[in-house]
Amino acid sequence: MVPDTRMRLATILKALNDIVGPAIPAEATFVHEQLALICKSLAIAIDHSAHEYAFVVCDAADVMSLARDLLAVMAEDFPGRTQLADLVARGEKVVPGSMPDHIGLEGFLRELKLAIETTTADLFTDPEDGRLRQMQRLILDHGDRQTLRERSWTIATGFESDARNIPPIEVLLYEQPFPAVANAGKPNALPVGSGVT
Template sequence: MMPTVTQTLSTMRLTLEQTVLPALPADGAFVQEQVGLMMATLDWLVDVHESEYRYELTENEEYRAFFAAVGRETDAAPPAGDLAALRDQTRALKRAAADLVGDDEPARELLLGLAERQGRREQAWFRMTGFPEDVPGDIATVLAGAR
């Protein structure tokens, strides 16, 4: 069995904790801090990695729904399985939405709701950094409630 990316990240983190960190000099506060930051980053990656495609797809779907609600269908379907292409398409949808809204108050309200939902997803995505306040939960749970 091949290890998944999540399993590999978890193993890297465990190796840092069990092998590298104890081997560091006691007076090496800076290097200990750096290893701690790497471990925290690996913890974060483990937390979000398996939700990345779903996160991007949810945002793409919400922009498509926005365009449908304002009577402007989008041309292409979301690229299946291609994360970079999906992100590029979503960025294009965001630019088009910003250009479309202008002084259209109903469209602006729809876009505001979309932005609020995206903000909740971003808080969940970055929850392990300690910066977001009032985090709505882990990203997998937030995405599960997005539909």
């Protein structure tokens, strides 16, 4: 599993508290004050990171609501009204229709991965079974895609041996065809039984 942003920041925070802090001389009060501010900022970033996208969605939805209300009051020939109306029309396609559940999605993803792992644990026991071979191929292909994303995601660490041939994460996330899902177009919809409310 690739460490997420919260895990990475928590690792840095722990190192600062457990290793860097104790190594600073006690009389260096200004340095200790600055370290405390840095640690506090990291703790805030850890707390906010899971909700950052939701914050942007909420802000965008609220501003969209304001824009609609203003358009309803504006005269048709009000300066800038056409541009504002065009932006609202674009927003209808860009701003999600419901609040994303980041934590719920992560929990559902863990549950689904575990279910797939449990269900397919014995796939490689019978190499002569055509259906098993087909499922093996699906899993291997998925593993290739997941590994590529993970290698791209961690490329900034400098440990990637083939960095030139790894697509940027922006390309893999935003420019590649998105896998078809049954709830496409419903940003906050999760399958029944996901445990998310």
